[in-house]
Amino acid sequence: MERVPITVTVNGRRISAVVEPRMTLADFLREELGLTGTKLGCEHGVCGSCTVLWDGAAVRSCLVLAAQADGATITTIEGLATDGTLHPVQEAFWEAHALQCGFCTPGMVLTAVALLAENPNPSEEEIREALSGNLCRCTGYQNIVRAVQLAARHERADT
Amino acid sequence: MSLQILPRGKWVGARVKRVEDPRFLTGEARYLADLQIPGTVHAAFVRSPYGHARIRRIDTSAARALPGVLAVFTAEDVATLPPLASGLPIEGLKPTPQTVLAKDKVRFVGEAVAVVVAENRYIAEDAAELVAVDYEPLPAVTDAERAMAPDAPLLHEDLGTNVVYQKVITLGDVDGAFAQADRIFRRRFHTNRFVAAPMETRGCLSVYERSSGHLTFYSSTQMPHMLRLFLSLFLGIPEHKVRVISPEVGGGFGQKMTIYPEEVVIAYLGKVLGRPVKWVEDRRENLAAATHAKEQIIELEAAVRNDGKVLGLKARLIGDGGAYSFNTASALIEPLAAAGIIPGVYDIQAYQHEVIAVCTNKAPVGAFRAVGWTAAQTARELFFDEIARELGLDPAEFRRRNVITSDQFPYTTITGMVYDSGSYQESLERALELVGYEELRRRQAELRQQGRYLGIGISLYVEPTAWGSEIALQAGFPFPSHDNATVTIDPTGKVRVAVSVHSHGQGHETTLAQVAAEILGVSIDDVIVEHGDTDRAPWGMGTYASRSAVIGGGMVALAAQEVREKVLRVASRLLEVAPEDLEIQEGNVFVRGAPDRSLSLFQVAFAAYLDGRVRAEGEEPLLSATKFYDPRATYSNGCIVTVCEVDGETGTVHLDKIVAVEDCGTMLNPMIVEGQVMGAIAQGIGGALFEAMVYDENGQLLTDTFVTYALPTATEVPELIIEHLETPSPVTIGGIKGIGEGGLLATPASVAGAVLDAIWPAGRAIEQLPLTPERVLRALGGELGV
Numbered sequence: 001m002e003r004v005p006i007t008v009t010v011n012g013r014r015i016s017a018v019v020e021p022r023m024t025l026a027d028f029l030r031e032e033l034g035l036t037g038t039k040l041g042c043e044h045g046v047c048g049s050c051t052v053l054w055d056g057a058a059v060r061s062c063l064v065l066a067a068q069a070d071g072a073t074i075t076t077i078e079g080l081a082t083d084g085t086l087h088p089v090q091e092a093f094w095e096a097h098a099l100q101c102g103f104c105t106p107g108m109v110l111t112a113v114a115l116l117a118e119n120p121n122p123s124e125e126e127i128r129e130a131l132s133g134n135l136c137r138c139t140g141y142q143n144i145v146r147a148v149q150l151a152a153r154h155e156r157a158d159t
Numbered sequence: 160m161s162l163q164i165l166p167r168g169k170w171v172g173a174r175v176k177r178v179e180d181p182r183f184l185t186g187e188a189r190y191l192a193d194l195q196i197p198g199t200v201h202a203a204f205v206r207s208p209y210g211h212a213r214i215r216r217i218d219t220s221a222a223r224a225l226p227g228v229l230a231v232f233t234a235e236d237v238a239t240l241p242p243l244a245s246g247l248p249i250e251g252l253k254p255t256p257q258t259v260l261a262k263d264k265v266r267f268v269g270e271a272v273a274v275v276v277a278e279n280r281y282i283a284e285d286a287a288e289l290v291a292v293d294y295e296p297l298p299a300v301t302d303a304e305r306a307m308a309p310d311a312p313l314l315h316e317d318l319g320t321n322v323v324y325q326k327v328i329t330l331g332d333v334d335g336a337f338a339q340a341d342r343i344f345r346r347r348f349h350t351n352r353f354v355a356a357p358m359e360t361r362g363c364l365s366v367y368e369r370s371s372g373h374l375t376f377y378s379s380t381q382m383p384h385m386l387r388l389f390l391s392l393f394l395g396i397p398e399h400k401v402r403v404i405s406p407e408v409g410g411g412f413g414q415k416m417t418i419y420p421e422e423v424v425i426a427y428l429g430k431v432l433g434r435p436v437k438w439v440e441d442r443r444e445n446l447a448a449a450t451h452a453k454e455q456i457i458e459l460e461a462a463v464r465n466d467g468k469v470l471g472l473k474a475r476l477i478g479d480g481g482a483y484s485f486n487t488a489s490a491l492i493e494p495l496a497a498a499g500i501i502p503g504v505y506d507i508q509a510y511q512h513e514v515i516a517v518c519t520n521k522a523p524v525g526a527f528r529a530v531g532w533t534a535a536q537t538a539r540e541l542f543f544d545e546i547a548r549e550l551g552l553d554p555a556e557f558r559r560r561n562v563i564t565s566d567q568f569p570y571t572t573i574t575g576m577v578y579d580s581g582s583y584q585e586s587l588e589r590a591l592e593l594v595g596y597e598e599l600r601r602r603q604a605e606l607r608q609q610g611r612y613l614g615i616g617i618s619l620y621v622e623p624t625a626w627g628s629e630i631a632l633q634a635g636f637p638f639p640s641h642d643n644a645t646v647t648i649d650p651t652g653k654v655r656v657a658v659s660v661h662s663h664g665q666g667h668e669t670t671l672a673q674v675a676a677e678i679l680g681v682s683i684d685d686v687i688v689e690h691g692d693t694d695r696a697p698w699g700m701g702t703y704a705s706r707s708a709v710i711g712g713g714m715v716a717l718a719a720q721e722v723r724e725k726v727l728r729v730a731s732r733l734l735e736v737a738p739e740d741l742e743i744q745e746g747n748v749f750v751r752g753a754p755d756r757s758l759s760l761f762q763v764a765f766a767a768y769l770d771g772r773v774r775a776e777g778e779e780p781l782l783s784a785t786k787f788y789d790p791r792a793t794y795s796n797g798c799i800v801t802v803c804e805v806d807g808e809t810g811t812v813h814l815d816k817i818v819a820v821e822d823c824g825t826m827l828n829p830m831i832v833e834g835q836v837m838g839a840i841a842q843g844i845g846g847a848l849f850e851a852m853v854y855d856e857n858g859q860l861l862t863d864t865f866v867t868y869a870l871p872t873a874t875e876v877p878e879l880i881i882e883h884l885e886t887p888s889p890v891t892i893g894g895i896k897g898i899g900e901g902g903l904l905a906t907p908a909s910v911a912g913a914v915l916d917a918i919w920p921a922g923r924a925i926e927q928l929p930l931t932p933e934r935v936l937r938a939l940g941g942e943l944g945v
Contacts, residue, residue: 022281034195037188039409041360041409043442047865076186077186078186086181086184086185094177094184097177100666101357102180102184102664103358105184128874129874132872132874135358135872137357137412137842138358138834139841140876142837142878
């Protein structure tokens, strides 16, 4: 298989690489860049654990190829905290006990970040709808919903 | 030993934010798949596409020829490895050993037949597809009752039967109870086969050092020390040369208790290939080949007086154990555990149960949160609802007339469980109050007039916890155990707690630190909890069966108490006062009543380690203690009430809310207790309404993706209202009881009870879970969609 050259910006760093055409974006991030915060829970696009931000939108990195990401700007969970300070959504997840085993957490947090960027004041129903593409087996979701509400309040208070 | 050893103060009982969270929130946490060891090669398993077939021939030549492939192993190549077999000494349980790779026959879809090792995962999967297995399909049997028939296809021919266990036990005067009864009721339920489905699948990584003969085995397991023991025995590597590390684990719920054939194979490959070998299963493998759970056929019979008093019960419990009953007596765990808990919170004086375990061409069964108890609770509670209605009693009133009351503790059940304490009736009344029960019943009647179906389901439960030797015996599993903690204050005065219980979401790094901090008088910031590495933690069983708060909390309390005494002895010599006159608070030891006469823990610890003058003859310099704990049996309890509305047109169920009142005795951290309860409730919603492993009659698995096997999402879980009652256990350290399983034990009964209540009397026709729209609509006699 002929390898494909790509240039992609990941967490603010511009990266040029040559990838196998069939390599998924998730595997590229995890195996080639060592960004293992992106999790693989099903590899068929249902669980949402592999969610990353692609030009700001939540995308399942197990369903897209690294080659397709040429020119894209990607944010993974590792790119969210700045200078050791947690992002307000991360802070709210901590505060609200919105994680237990932590495996779905990166995808949940990034999905919430994308939601709040688009809708800074979501209703509970809108939050549940936005999170419904991300599976969590530990928390029963209630504290995740509370965390997103908390983050929304904090972000509004800050602006 | 004082059972009041656990004080409640600044830390114990507080809603402390979890200290482990930042690494999960930032993506720094390392799970099995995230570990990278130089030189690692990757394994992929070739799995059976048939439910039942003879293996005629396996041709691995094309796979071996693929560039990048290191090895392809079949059963022949691993013939020196002993088969997995049940280790529990249970009389009458027939052995069904499972070779680590299928030999001669496959018995379920997903059974591992061969394994390929290659330079990367992509090549390994390519090569696995090139392994040509010539199968001769055999008739399969996927229904436990059909599997019991004399002409059923046999899974294990040498046994001559698929029934691996069958036993009737009669307790009390059952004939008398049935002779005196005004009414006899009967009911059959077939509970669904559903699975833990942790978000992280299974996986392991075997690193063998040939020069020393030392195996380091990383695995996503709940029980590192047990895995070490078994790997040592299976591979013939002395145990002191085996180290098991369980890194971050993305959920277990019991599924990661089992010692799996894949783990033995990967450990062996690491040894024979001389390269680190890694295997991370994909979701299809997890759904097909990791243990399934909870499927039983339960037939109940009740002898009841007209006033609602249950005089006696009979139960026939058939466990559909899947293809093998391997290392945890797995075909038996469901029906045997269920038999013990059928009486539940009710005062039952006569009971007969028949426990049957059957092999079928489905994945083997293993532990999943509330093993056996979910099915038993579901069947009994739904049955009791029906009896109540038949007698013209409110289901809540029926429960009041049969429940064990608080003046009856300690209460020994007819099956030999000793309920130490609890709040059975109180939790029922409080849950009904919170949900607004009387008003809801009025509303239900109104809505019925309008052709709408509102339902209320009550599930009143007791949960065996503190899984040590005593409760295991009371639940029917002769399995002695204990766990251990080492608490150490280092020379700078910081606290290290190493424990054998394992955390995979439970938050032990916080709760167990709270216990140590409370007893040692330090801040939680000065305590670190280590677990998951057999070289760093003392020996113990690991985490399962709602045991870690009780056992972990108890053993840490004991060890911390001993270290505290050592600290006080050293400080008493430094301060020249009696140890009884000293206090420790906020990291300082001071003379009671004279706070200016104090030393920091740093000063005391430094002296203990480095100044021999503070030691009495024979005293150890290390401020460290290792203590074990094997608690007495203790039982949590609670009541879960669900309110739902059923759409009569579509058969869909809308959950309005779920109220859970739970009592786990002393709470270490209410925030974490609530998290456990809410998560377990969501799993119970899945089990009641959505989740089922479905096989066709040929043994083909129809639900091997998250599209066909549907977990609840944020839009299916309603508002959850949790309230705590706190009845400390009189028999455990600090009065702690476990809380991990109650939500899943009781929620399916509550949710299903609400649905059947909503559509009663049509609900009488429903025998099988989950309550899919199709089943609900069929019961209502409505049209199924075109």
